[in-house]
Amino acid sequence: MLIPSPAVLEARPGEPVALPVDVECVRSEGRPESYWIEIGASGVTFGAADAAGEARGRATLLQLGETSTPLRIEDAPRYGWRGLMLDVARHFFGVEDVLRLIDFAALYKLNVLHLHLTDDQGWRIEIPGWPNLTTVGAETQVGGGAGGCFTAADYQRIVDHAAQHSITVVPEVDVPGHVNAALRAYPELWGKPAPEPFTTWSSPGHSLDVRAEVVHRFLGDVVAAIPGEYFHLGGDEVEGLEHEDYAQFMWDACSLVLSHGKRPIVWEEAGVAKLPAGTIVQHWSDAKPARAAAEQGLPLIMSPAPHTYLDQKYDDQTRLGLTWAGAVEVRDAYDWDPDAVIDGAEVVGVEAALWSETTETRDDLDEMIFPRLLATAEVGWSGTRDWEDFRGRLAVHGAALDTLGVKFHRSKQVDWS
Numbered sequence: 001m002l003i004p005s006p007a008v009l010e011a012r013p014g015e016p017v018a019l020p021v022d023v024e025c026v027r028s029e030g031r032p033e034s035y036w037i038e039i040g041a042s043g044v045t046f047g048a049a050d051a052a053g054e055a056r057g058r059a060t061l062l063q064l065g066e067t068s069t070p071l072r073i074e075d076a077p078r079y080g081w082r083g084l085m086l087d088v089a090r091h092f093f094g095v096e097d098v099l100r101l102i103d104f105a106a107l108y109k110l111n112v113l114h115l116h117l118t119d120d121q122g123w124r125i126e127i128p129g130w131p132n133l134t135t136v137g138a139e140t141q142v143g144g145g146a147g148g149c150f151t152a153a154d155y156q157r158i159v160d161h162a163a164q165h166s167i168t169v170v171p172e173v174d175v176p177g178h179v180n181a182a183l184r185a186y187p188e189l190w191g192k193p194a195p196e197p198f199t200t201w202s203s204p205g206h207s208l209d210v211r212a213e214v215v216h217r218f219l220g221d222v223v224a225a226i227p228g229e230y231f232h233l234g235g236d237e238v239e240g241l242e243h244e245d246y247a248q249f250m251w252d253a254c255s256l257v258l259s260h261g262k263r264p265i266v267w268e269e270a271g272v273a274k275l276p277a278g279t280i281v282q283h284w285s286d287a288k289p290a291r292a293a294a295e296q297g298l299p300l301i302m303s304p305a306p307h308t309y310l311d312q313k314y315d316d317q318t319r320l321g322l323t324w325a326g327a328v329e330v331r332d333a334y335d336w337d338p339d340a341v342i343d344g345a346e347v348v349g350v351e352a353a354l355w356s357e358t359t360e361t362r363d364d365l366d367e368m369i370f371p372r373l374l375a376t377a378e379v380g381w382s383g384t385r386d387w388e389d390f391r392g393r394l395a396v397h398g399a400a401l402d403t404l405g406v407k408f409h410r411s412k413q414v415d416w417s
Contacts, residue, residue: 002393003394006074012070016067024046025046029049030049033052039068078380080348081301083352084101084112084113084354085354088115088117090142091359100362104370106166108373108374112167112168113158116172117150118172126149134149140199168229173223173226174236175208175219176210176238190207191209233254235253247274266282269286271289271294277298281298294345299345302342302350303352303353310354310368311356311368312328313327314330319367320364330411336379350380371397371409372409375390
């Protein structure tokens, strides 16, 4: 009962075969992340096109368990971007929680972990030369708790662990809005007295002084300090800036990221601005700016809230979560087509997003992420999908989640085994 479903799974006659703990993988031609597995009386053979394909194949072998009936699998992803976003700014989650999520992401063939590192409620990453970010900026979170922060070594540990599973970590530092924590640490970034701590939901609406030289120096230091081939600049829900100033800042910020040899990503609101080639735009709510980005020839990551926002309640009985995007049940997370959301868009993939206003503990993470993340994983990986088939596989797979210690939400849409 594999999740996500392989492109080709051919059952063959014969007795169950014991699967060795460590199967040798041979390199063979194929699409990026593709692999094949053959299980028969003579044992197990396994090949992959690249290291990422080997990681995806090993995830399949891990799901198969200790024994399997004879079969042949040929598999490759539908999309090259299959991600999970974790907001560590509203409530901070430490290294061990993040490493655990990476392991689960790998098991379900995701290849991106997007970390929302900064917001009004807290700044969560060490930046050399800007020490107040990790003291003043990191000391708060939603509800007024102690907050927290990743040191450079902490963050590198996360990146290294993800790389072992061929998963890319994408840092997000949200600018020019959602910056209250940064403004408390360095008021010169907006040219006014330091604002009060913001420990509730939503946003106070403060923005950087985008014309100030110190802001551009600050952003340059931040981009240089955080490793990775991508850098997410946010750009969403900005208040108090004229359109021309916002548009120029987003162009300059994306160009800055490109100058550091990294690829910029922005939320859809930035699609109203002219953006440099190489920028990726992430759709979450409003089709109009996302369509404007597509008309610029920019590729899109699809994260429409009614299908991918894991901070939304499953139903009106769910103890955690928000409701502004409506309930997001497992079928909502599964039964949609990323290519059909924005006409004519170049869709590079999908990403589920867990904003952490209501999630405070590991058990909270489990409840809001699982099993909806498995639906997103299959949307991103499998070209042919069927809800009833997925629902049946998920029902059986619940036992595996129990064994792994996942405190998942037992959706009423699934007849759990």
